[in-house]
Amino acid sequence: MPRPAPTAAPAAPVYPFAALVGQETMKLALLLAAIDPSLGGVLILGERGTAKSTAARGLAELWPGRAGLVTLPLGATEDRVVGSLDLEAAVTSGRLVPEKGLLARADGGVLYVDEVNLLDEHLAALILDAAASGFVRLEREGVSLGYPARFVLIGTMNPEEGQVSPQLLDRFGLAVGVRGERAAAGRKELIRRRLAFEADPEGFRRCWARPQRELAERAARGRAGLSQIRISPEALALAAGLAQEAGAAGQRAELSLVKAARALAAWQGRGLAGRADVRVVAELALAHRRRQLVEATPPPERPGLREPPLAGEAQGPRTTVEPGREADPPSGRSDSGQAWGLERVHQANSSFRLISQDSTRQGGWLKSSGRRLRRETQNGSGRYVRASMERLGREIALDATLRAAAPNQPRRKRTGLSLAVVSSDIREKVKVKATGRLILFLVDASGSMNSLLRMREAKAAVLSLLEEAYRKRDRVGLVSFRGDSAQVLLPPTNSVELANRSLAELPTGGKTPLAQGLVTAHQIVERELARDPKLEPLIVILSDGKPNVPLQAGADPWEEILALCRRLARPGISHLLVDSDWGHYLSFGLCRQMAESLRASYVKLDQLRSEGLVRLISRRAPLRPGKGAS
Amino acid sequence: MTENHPVFPFAALVGQEMMKTALILNIIDPSLSGVLIRGEKGTAKSTAVRGLAELLPELKVAQGCPYNCPPDPRADLCPECRRRWADGEAVEAVKSKVKVVELPVGATEDRVLGTLDLEEAITAGRRSFSPGLLAQANRNILYVDEVNLLDDHLVDILLDSAAMAVNTVEREGISFSHPARFTLVGTMNPEEGELRPQLLDRFGLCVQIAGLDDAASRAEVVRRRLAFEAGPESFARSWRRQGRDLARRLARARRLIKKVRLAEDILDQAVAISLRAGTDGHRADLTMIKAARALAAFEGRREASRQDLFLAARLALPHRVKRRPFEEMVFDLDELLAAWA
Numbered sequence: 001m002p003r004p005a006p007t008a009a010p011a012a013p014v015y016p017f018a019a020l021v022g023q024e025t026m027k028l029a030l031l032l033a034a035i036d037p038s039l040g041g042v043l044i045l046g047e048r049g050t051a052k053s054t055a056a057r058g059l060a061e062l063w064p065g066r067a068g069l070v071t072l073p074l075g076a077t078e079d080r081v082v083g084s085l086d087l088e089a090a091v092t093s094g095r096l097v098p099e100k101g102l103l104a105r106a107d108g109g110v111l112y113v114d115e116v117n118l119l120d121e122h123l124a125a126l127i128l129d130a131a132a133s134g135f136v137r138l139e140r141e142g143v144s145l146g147y148p149a150r151f152v153l154i155g156t157m158n159p160e161e162g163q164v165s166p167q168l169l170d171r172f173g174l175a176v177g178v179r180g181e182r183a184a185a186g187r188k189e190l191i192r193r194r195l196a197f198e199a200d201p202e203g204f205r206r207c208w209a210r211p212q213r214e215l216a217e218r219a220a221r222g223r224a225g226l227s228q229i230r231i232s233p234e235a236l237a238l239a240a241g242l243a244q245e246a247g248a249a250g251q252r253a254e255l256s257l258v259k260a261a262r263a264l265a266a267w268q269g270r271g272l273a274g275r276a277d278v279r280v281v282a283e284l285a286l287a288h289r290r291r292q293l294v295e296a297t298p299p300p301e302r303p304g305l306r307e308p309p310l311a312g313e314a315q316g317p318r319t320t321v322e323p324g325r326e327a328d329p330p331s332g333r334s335d336s337g338q339a340w341g342l343e344r345v346h347q348a349n350s351s352f353r354l355i356s357q358d359s360t361r362q363g364g365w366l367k368s369s370g371r372r373l374r375r376e377t378q379n380g381s382g383r384y385v386r387a388s389m390e391r392l393g394r395e396i397a398l399d400a401t402l403r404a405a406a407p408n409q410p411r412r413k414r415t416g417l418s419l420a421v422v423s424s425d426i427r428e429k430v431k432v433k434a435t436g437r438l439i440l441f442l443v444d445a446s447g448s449m450n451s452l453l454r455m456r457e458a459k460a461a462v463l464s465l466l467e468e469a470y471r472k473r474d475r476v477g478l479v480s481f482r483g484d485s486a487q488v489l490l491p492p493t494n495s496v497e498l499a500n501r502s503l504a505e506l507p508t509g510g511k512t513p514l515a516q517g518l519v520t521a522h523q524i525v526e527r528e529l530a531r532d533p534k535l536e537p538l539i540v541i542l543s544d545g546k547p548n549v550p551l552q553a554g555a556d557p558w559e560e561i562l563a564l565c566r567r568l569a570r571p572g573i574s575h576l577l578v579d580s581d582w583g584h585y586l587s588f589g590l591c592r593q594m595a596e597s598l599r600a601s602y603v604k605l606d607q608l609r610s611e612g613l614v615r616l617i618s619r620r621a622p623l624r625p626g627k628g629a630s
Numbered sequence: 631m632t633e634n635h636p637v638f639p640f641a642a643l644v645g646q647e648m649m650k651t652a653l654i655l656n657i658i659d660p661s662l663s664g665v666l667i668r669g670e671k672g673t674a675k676s677t678a679v680r681g682l683a684e685l686l687p688e689l690k691v692a693q694g695c696p697y698n699c700p701p702d703p704r705a706d707l708c709p710e711c712r713r714r715w716a717d718g719e720a721v722e723a724v725k726s727k728v729k730v731v732e733l734p735v736g737a738t739e740d741r742v743l744g745t746l747d748l749e750e751a752i753t754a755g756r757r758s759f760s761p762g763l764l765a766q767a768n769r770n771i772l773y774v775d776e777v778n779l780l781d782d783h784l785v786d787i788l789l790d791s792a793a794m795a796v797n798t799v800e801r802e803g804i805s806f807s808h809p810a811r812f813t814l815v816g817t818m819n820p821e822e823g824e825l826r827p828q829l830l831d832r833f834g835l836c837v838q839i840a841g842l843d844d845a846a847s848r849a850e851v852v853r854r855r856l857a858f859e860a861g862p863e864s865f866a867r868s869w870r871r872q873g874r875d876l877a878r879r880l881a882r883a884r885r886l887i888k889k890v891r892l893a894e895d896i897l898d899q900a901v902a903i904s905l906r907a908g909t910d911g912h913r914a915d916l917t918m919i920k921a922a923r924a925l926a927a928f929e930g931r932r933e934a935s936r937q938d939l940f941l942a943a944r945l946a947l948p949h950r951v952k953r954r955p956f957e958e959m960v961f962d963l964d965e966l967l968a969a970w971a
Contacts, residue, residue, distance in 0.1 A: 046911075047911050048828050048831040048910050048911050048913070049831055049910060049911020049912050049913035049914075050910075050911045050912065051912070071798065072800070073787075073790070073798045073799070073800050074783065074786055074787060074790065075739060075743060075783065075787050075799070075800070075801060076800040076801055077800070077801035077802055079801075079803055080800040080801055080802075080803070080804075080805060081800075084803060087751070087755070087757050087803055088755060088756055088757055114790070115786065115790075118783075118786060158828055161826065161828050180909075180910060180911045180912055181912065182905070184898065184901045184902065184905065187901040187904075187905070187915055188897045188898065188901055190912055190915075190916075191897060191900070191901070191912075191915055191916055191919055192897070194912075194916055195892075195916075195919070195920075198661055199888065382781065382783070383739055383781075384739060384740075384801065397802070398748055398751065398802065399746050399751075399802040399803035399804075402751055402803075403803070419751075419755050433781060433782075493823065494823045494824060495820060495821050495822060495823045495824060498821045
């Protein structure tokens with residue numbers, strides 16, 4: 001069996017940085033970071049397949065010093081990140097020999113994280129901690145040690161896939177958005193070079209050796225001259241002004257900005273960094289730290305698809321995808337053409353525009369897209385991130401168990417084994433998994449006045465939520481009730497195709513078996529909860545609260561509903577009641593009472609208009625009961 | 631892993647031409663990075679992959695290497711093979727059939743990536759790496775049925791390895807990396823959930839398959855299937871010649887591909903098509919070009935034609951075109967290609 005190699009060194013040749021086509025802003029940002037590593041790293045954001053990783057890996061060849069580039073793989077466990085005890089040394093000699101983790105190995109070099117937004121939160125916190133202190137602490141199995149870990153963080157991410165916490169974001173000195181080369185000539189050149197590289201990597205690298213060397217030398221010259229470069233007072237003032245204007249919290253934005261301007265002057269071989277330098281790098285240093293005013297500007301863009309303005313370019317909004325149209329505003333009068341009791345089929349409306357809370361609060365392209373929830377799992381699925389002493393019957397973490405046992409070996413009877421393990425050594429695996437929520441819509445499709453609108457609203461909401469589903473791993477389902485029964489129109493799914501098909505036609509009309517609807521919805525939710533007890537489902541009820549079909553023949557439908565609601569209200573299942581009975585201003589009664597019995601949040605449909613159902617549901621914060629009934 | 635019972639011959643598969651083409655192109659140029667097969671169950675996906683593997687020439691591997699490293703000191707090797715060559719140990723070459731390594735939906739991360747070797751750790755107190763499925767898959771075919779049902783993080787890891795051709799493990803006290811160069815074949819039924827666009831993009835080609843709809847072909851499928859089940863050996867024998875021809879053709883294409891010329895206007899068109907289709911990034915054009923090149927090689931030509939490119943576009947674009955859910959494809963590939971033809 002092979003012994004582990006001391007360092008993971010993939011032998012695959014690296015595509016030369018100098019041979020990258022286009023992407024000038026990204027290259028500049030990376031070069032500036034190589035000239036002044038104290039700038040604090042670069043975050044590269046962009047759509048898939050835009051050479052983000054190729055550029056980041058290529059940079060390692062231009063980096064000063066021998067520490068080079070340490071890659072943090074997505075599946076890394078905590079012990080490898082912060083370090084741990086050397087198992088072999090502990091077993092064979094009983095000595096506690098600490099072993100450096102990736103963070104300490106990256107000291108003086110680059111810590112490279114591909115898809116930084118997919119990193120486990122716990123690992124992200126460890127990285128942040130080390131980045132902030134320049135130090136990594138190891139407190140394990142009776143060992144307490146610290147290593148220097150002054151690294152520059154280089155990360156890539158596709159914002160469509162999820163966001164990064166503001167704290168982590170702030171750790172990056174510069175952030176740059178990339179998009180695919182749009183000019184045909186550039187794209188052709190790119191294909192040619194890529195094919196040439198793949199056909200003969202070493203030959204290709206030889207061809208580019210000279211430009212590559214020149215680039216490295218220029219970066220080294222820039223680095224050497226960095227300390228001599230003066231910064232004009234005007235440039236300092238401008239930097240301060242721009243940072244303030246951007247509303248960036250703290251001094252880090254300003255400092256990055258000034259350092260980047262200085263590095264730019266060094267790169268261009270000038271002795272003075274002026275206002276022009278600050279302007280060139282301003283967006284690189286500020287875009288990801290910008291705080292926008294919350295309510296002043298509605299962001300109509302689909303989250304994640306808007307690109308940051310590149311340095312030196314006009315800053316007008318540039319959208320790549322047309323925002324979805326909002327559902328029609330309420331007309332305030334009922335649809336007079338609709339007769340009671342008639343069956344109607346409503347076309348699924350175009351989906352809502354998606355405004356998640358994050359995008360409104362923090363604005364812009366970076367922080368806007370869906371967050372995938374990562375939760376600890378109990379059933380053995382998911383990714384092993386760390387070990388725990390707590391005994392909950394999870395899978396045993398062998399590595400951690402052996403490490404815990406190792407220091408005690410000299411004092412234990414081994415009875416022929418090379419290692420004696422006792423029960424207090426046992427460690428269990430903590431596994432996390434990205435999971436989404438379950439959002440179940442319960443829609444009143446009875447023949448009351450607003451059913452058409454309600455149906456459209458519900459369909460649009462289902463569709464919009466599903467648009468986000470792939471990112472957040474949410475599942476959405478739809479139950480409707482009309483006539484004498486409730487129908488499961490869409491069992492919980494994240495399949496766009498399935499939803500599309502089952503939502504195409506949605507009949508309405510007839511009586512209002514609200515109780516049956518509630519029961520059916522709860523049956524579905526309970527079934528899902530049995531499978532995953534931590535699901536935290538949300539049931540969204542769209543109704544005008546006028547039940548007229550009781551579960552038990554002869555019962556008073558209204559009394560029955562309230563009793564049912566009280567029975568169904570339980571922690572672990574949230575309800576949102578959307579009251580579509582907007583006709584009478586003073587008639588809040590029925591739905592309100594239902595909401596109270598269910599301990600549900602309550603909104604009026606017309607109020608929802610201004611806020612948007614999707615946005616309301618997208619909130620991570622628990623919905624407050626009774627909100628919005630003014 | 632070795633199967634003694636015969637595999638349904640690739641050449642005997644009825645219809646599903648796009649799927650067969652996509653698989654063949656990946657064999658000719660493994661850098662096409664895989665095929666995603668979308669469609670219902672029971673459409674001979676796994677049969678096709680196994681049948682194709684049968685036709686491939688045997689690999690030369692270093693004896694005893696769990697990573698199937700080639701017996702060649704200049705190749706991309708696992709640490710143990712590197713050490714063996716460096717220490718001047720004899721490395722014996724053995725032949726091995728190309729395997730179809732299956733990744734089950736319930737696979738755990740340890741199983742896929744590899745993990746700490748339990749036995750070695752307990753008996754010798756030594757830390758060593760116990761290889762996983764990615765090790766087995768090196769230089770072979772990795773088949774992931776229902777890839778859309780796989781845990782997200784596993785898909786991330788899988789596609790990362792596929793893209794880098796390396797499996798880097800930093801977990802459970804282990805720091806290890808080994809070559810992981812494999813042809814990835816994934817299948818999914820879109821009704822059971824979508825794959826994230828980021829992941830879709832990592833599959834080089836994508837085909838949509840459906841059950842056959844003409845009665846004659848359906849009858850032929852049943853007839854052949856029954857014949858195979860009645861006498862697998864004799865059925866396989868009766869298709870052996872076609873299989874050999876195809877194998878020879880594949881071998882020729884693999885040699886020829888390096889010599890296939892790509893005219894300027896083919897590059898122009900590839901770029902124009904992917905700009906027009908509005909795909910993200912650059913993988914679309916690059917894949918299209920590579921697929922066209924492989925098609926030309928398969929046809930025994932030294933120059934990629936416009937027809938090659940159009941067919942390549944049908945394989946490389948469908949999963950990369952930006953579209954919003956609930957809208958049918960924003961652009962019509964047929965229309966687009968017709969405009970160029």
